[in-house]
Amino acid sequence: MRASPGINVQLLVVVFAQFAGTSLWFAGNAILPELQPLLKMTGLTSWITSAVQIGFITGTLLYALLAIPDRFRSTYVFLVSVTLAAFVNLSWLFLPIKAETILVSRFMTGFFLAGVYPVGMKIAADRFKSILGKAMGFLVGALVLGTAFPHLIRGLDASLPYRTLMLSVSLLAVSGGILLTWVVPTTSGQARGRFFRFQVLTSLVKPSGFRPAMLGYFGHMWELYTLWAFLPTLIVYYKQEHSDVALMGSLWAFGSIAAGALGCVVGGYFALRVGSAQVARLLLLISGLCIILTPLFIAAPPFLFGLFLLVWGTSVAGDSPQFSTLVANYASTENRGSVLTLVTCFGFLLTVISIQLMAWLIDQVGMSGWLFYMLLPGPVLGLLAMRRMSQCD
Structure with missing residues (x-):
């Protein structure tokens, strides 16, 4: 029987x-400059982003x-899902280039990514229990870097043909699933019966350590993706207010979002010392x-505006892995994968x-800086929920 690699190697492979x-x-965002002239469709950015979100x-x-x-082995679910996601990610390349086919492809890509991101968290929760906060920090940090990647491509003015880029990303995704299945051992599915037990839904509302962790996560999510989506717009607004300032907006956006990966990783190490709840509260x-x-x-x-964006980018994403850790720790082992997936869905x-x-x-x-006050209820309500959580611990 093949010996399992060390825990650090397994964590590296999962990440x-x-x-x-x-x-x-985010592959669709990276090729938007080439698609816009072909489709002549306004608002394509928001539609492509929304299609993936709704599919997910x-x-x-x-x-x-x-x-x-x-119900099934986690690594197998990951491999099958990522392979299907890679396939539908490429499918529109073999059809006439129309907005409808691209949006359907994006929707289905998001749909099958449901077996990648939450299942990756479940694998981490199963395999790295003693260092779960740190493991989640690396996992979500990888997602944050993926989010920032399109801005880096645009900022560096990369000229890869969009077909080559899409094929490369799809092959990379499948290779990650194959490597994960080969290196990381996993246990068999634990759920009994054929379907998700709807009684588990009651755990989302009954008083427990799980509920405040979930509510804190929801408050964090209200802020996170909206900031990421409108960060380039905020930077453009800043440039309009300071017409004498020359800056590369795409690289600023990349740096601000990518800083969240550092927040995830560093927060993971601090969570080993002070606990995930404390780190999540502070960053929120x-x-x-x-x-x-x-x-x-x-x-x-x-200079101060750029520093401010780095601090905001670091904190807005840095608490995400700790909320995921808390949700995973409080969810029952038998239904952990389904609960993590359902909470991620909401x-x-x-x-x-x-x-x-x-x-x-x-x-x-x-556009105005005051509009971002719309995001404030997320951190406020999240902090209130986490305050109640401290009473449960």
């Missing part, structure tokens, strides 16, 4: 597989209701303060609502 798989999520929400709901992450508080200070820093010099549903609300406000009143 790589997570990055490789979730890079499919649909997929996570179905995966959870069918208990797929708990910092990101909430950044929302309040946004109008002030829009009037600040470029969290991403909130991001769609938050993004659409921000887009509507900008359309109604125009």
